[in-house]
Structure formats: structure tokens, C-alpha cells
Amino acid sequence: MPSLDAMIAVALAGLALSATPGPSMLYVLSRTVGQSRAAGLASALGLCLGGIILAIASALGLAAVFQQADWLVTGLRYVGSAYLIWLGYGMIRSARADAQVTLNVEEVRKKSLGSIIWQGVVVEVLNPKTVLFFALFLPPFISAGDPQSAMQNVTLQLLVLGALVPLTAIPSDLVVAYMGGTMTRVINRQRAMREGMAWVSGLILIGIALNLHLQFL
Numbered sequence: 001m002p003s004l005d006a007m008i009a010v011a012l013a014g015l016a017l018s019a020t021p022g023p024s025m026l027y028v029l030s031r032t033v034g035q036s037r038a039a040g041l042a043s044a045l046g047l048c049l050g051g052i053i054l055a056i057a058s059a060l061g062l063a064a065v066f067q068q069a070d071w072l073v074t075g076l077r078y079v080g081s082a083y084l085i086w087l088g089y090g091m092i093r094s095a096r097a098d099a100q101v102t103l104n105v106e107e108v109r110k111k112s113l114g115s116i117i118w119q120g121v122v123v124e125v126l127n128p129k130t131v132l133f134f135a136l137f138l139p140p141f142i143s144a145g146d147p148q149s150a151m152q153n154v155t156l157q158l159l160v161l162g163a164l165v166p167l168t169a170i171p172s173d174l175v176v177a178y179m180g181g182t183m184t185r186v187i188n189r190q191r192a193m194r195e196g197m198a199w200v201s202g203l204i205l206i207g208i209a210l211n212l213h214l215q216f217l
Contacts, residue, residue: 002157006141009208010161013084013137014168016201020091020194027123028173032180035110040177042113046120047173051166054125058134059158066154076139081209083136088205095198124166138162140212 002010018024024047032040066072111119124130142157 014165016204018169018172042116044173046117048166050121050124055162059162063155080136080140084209088202091202095195
């Protein structure tokens, strides 16, 4: 099992990433405003299921790679940390510009709730950026531990931590699905708040990446 510190760090990183407006949030928002609150909740469920499927696939794939070359656990730990810092820096760098963008909810064609859930799964699983995110985000939080059971341990850690990522997005998706158009107006009006959230989220990601190696906490 992953350590409690690793699970807390992954949960914080996931919350930081999901708290700022992005494609997933707009997808849920479009379904809520364009169809119904139930459709928004269905889209959030689909995205979550897709994220869990992708997390499982990524974990098994990474574990297989690590089994062939266990030194990659250490190598990807540094690459993944750098990726977290890059994500955090990108949030901070574009915070002001992104905060000035007016969010527009696109018109959607009404579908059954089952179709919406399936669409959410497909959107998440086939998103190359999400695949890259899992491949680089998870390794920094892995501890190889006892060499005799290293690979089983690594696989379990990857599965648990990977599943945490889509689960941490549920709260923000539920709020978006429930509030619908009100959320759009709030986001567009509170530009200073959006900029501040981007700064906080970026600093959290950078802090987590640095703490992995410098052990501030």
C-alpha cells in the first residue's frame, strides 16, 4: 500500500488540478446547462469511470515496464517531479490571462443518460493529455520498498494512487453539475478569484514536487 503521506499528496494535487476551470469542467457544465442537472451528473460519472479505467491501465502498464527495468522507478520519480513543477508553473504563468477568458457553454445535443456516461468514459480514456498525465504523475509517489516484493508493491501503489486522481475530481464536478448556469456566472464574474485559485493550485503542485525530494514535511 502507498504511504499516507503519498495518498494525501496525490489527493491534494488532484484537488488542485480539478479546482481550476478546464475541459472536464466545461464538459459537465455544458451537459448541465444544455440538457439537465441529471445529464451533468451523468457526464461527471462518465469522466470518473473513464479516469479510473485509465488509472488501472496506466498502473498495470507502468508496473510491467518497471518489472523490465526497475531503475525506471527512480528515473521517472525525477521526471514526474519536473512535470508537476511544469504544470504548476504553467498555471501560475497563465493565471491572469486565463482569468480574463469568458467561459461559454456550448450547445449540446440531448442524449440518454447511458449515452452521456459512455461518452464521458470515451472522452477521458482517449484523451492523450490524460494518458501522459497518469504516466508522469504517478511515479514520483511510488516507493519500491522490499526488493523481494517490489513489483507487487509498486503495482498496488500505482492502482491506489491512480484511482485517487479521478475520485478527487468528483467534488468539483458535482458542484458544477448541481449549480449549472449559476456556476458559469460566478466563474465569469469572479476573475480575481479565478486568478487566485490558479496561483494557489500552481504553488501546491510545485510544493508537492519539491517536498518529494527535499522533505519539508
